[in-house]
Amino acid sequence: MTATFFHRLGAFVIVLWLGVGLAACSNFVKGGDNRHNIPLSGGVVQGLRNMGSSPAEGMMVRIFKEESTLEVWKKxxxxxxxxxxxxxxxxxxxxxxxxxxxxxxQSPEGFYTITPGLMxxxxxxxxAFNTGFxxxxxxxxxxxxSDLMVHGDCSSRGCYAMTDEGIAExxxxxxxxxxxxxxxxxxxxFPFRMTTANMAKHSTSPHMDFWxxxxxxxxxFELTKTPPVWDVCEKQYIFNPSSAGPLDAAGICPPSVQNAALTAKLQADEADLANKAASAQQAAERKAAEEAALKARGEAVNGFFSGIGTNIGGLFGGNPGQDPNLAPVISGKPASLPTPSTQRP
Structure with a gap:
């Protein structure tokens, strides 16, 4: 048991402590209960049945940050x-x-594939389940x-935290x-529901191209109600690519399967977004002009009353530099003093 041993032990403890402190949402085992096997409630099963689905059918999850909502969709x-x-x-x-x-x-955004190994x-x-980031x-x-999760406990360090009841279901x-x-x-x-109104509201964001x-x-998905097939090429997402097999993330993109309704919507939204951005710019310019005019009017009013104060001060208090033969009058025009009469009585 030498000093070297204790130094190594101390270093190990420090590394372990740093690992715990830096992990986004750590996965250390907590207890040995069976919470992960609690059956779905009868109400949930009946709700699925009522919409033409079942627990065994496929599912999809959507998260919207700004609205703080998580949606579960079922096939x-x-x-x-x-x-x-x-x-x-x-x-x-x-x-x-x-x-x-x-x-x-920072909590992630984008498209992720959740497999049993991420649960x-x-x-x-x-x-919890890992987002796959x-x-x-x-x-x-x-x-x-690492360890970017959707989990319970209602606290987050880069994760999406739900209530325990919510994550259990x-x-x-x-x-x-x-x-x-x-x-x-x-x-x-997603950062928010991807409407043109929301896109326009955040049009100056540096993340706009990514969004x-x-x-x-x-x-x-909004149009078809089926999850798109996604991949990455040219360092961008591509949806429903025509080629089979994984793509080179930095390579040339193949054509994607065209959807006429989607193409029309994207074009219409792009035009709408441009119009909204132009309107927002015009509104900002009008507001700036109104604020400038209001400031100018305020300065003019202040100058007017300042001038009146100066004149009144001169009337009642005199002006040391003024000609003693001139008497100030309210009109502001100088008037000559009366000339003494030369006639004898």
Whole structure:
């Protein structure tokens, strides 16, 4: 038991402590209960049945940061997806925009694929599933981060935190989807609902190009109610590529399967966004002009009353530099003093 041993032990403890402190949402085992196997409630099963679905059917999850909502969509017997339930997000970290690097405490945005291996039944945050960050898009852009979860416990350091009750139900829905034979489900994370009004509101954001990129996938789902197939090429997302097999994330993009309705919507939204941006610019210019005019009027009024004060002060207090033969009058025009009479009485 030498001093060297204790130095090594101390270094190990420090490294372990730093690992715990820097992890976004750590996955240390907490207890040995069976919370991850709690069955879905009868109400949930009946609700799924009522919409033409079942626990075993496919699912998709959408997150909207600004609205603090998480949606679970389920595949129906007709092949399309319907919204099953919306959950309130308790907390998420950072601002609107994607995650860039480990430790920035920013919650990710984009498209992610959740597999059974990303489920965490023994999370120290009740239950959790990993978002899969960094995905193919994140990696080609050199973005880093780990343990970015959707979990319970209502606290976040780069994750999306739900209530324990909420994550328990979401976890069970995912578990039953996997038990039904589905190998994955899609997670879509957006800064806000991707309307042109919201895009225009944030038109000066440095993330606008990225948001326009993922908006295509958002709009495809809105139109078809089926999750798009996504991949990455030319360092951008591509949706429903025509080629089979994975793409080179930095390579040339192949054509994508065209959807006339989607193309028309994207073009219309781009024009609408340009009009809204122009209107917003005009409104900002009008506001600036009105503020400048108001400031000028205020300065003019102040100058007017300042001049009146000077004249009144001269009337009652005299002006040391004024000709003694001149008497001030209210009109402001100098009047000569009366000339003494030369006639004798």
């Amino acid at each position: 129906t017997s007709g092949g399309t997806y319907r919204l099953f339930k919306t959950y309130e997000i308790c907390a998420y970290s950072g601002d609107l925009g994607p995650k860039f690097k480990e430790g920035d405490r 965490n039944p023994r999370s120290s945050y009740y239950l 960094p995905n193919k898009f994140d990696r080609v852009h050199g973005r880093t981060g 979401i976890y069970a829905l995912a578990r039953e989807t996997f038990r039904g034979g589905n190998t994955s489900f899609q997670l879509q994370i 326009k990129d993922i908006k295509e996938g958002h709009d495809y």
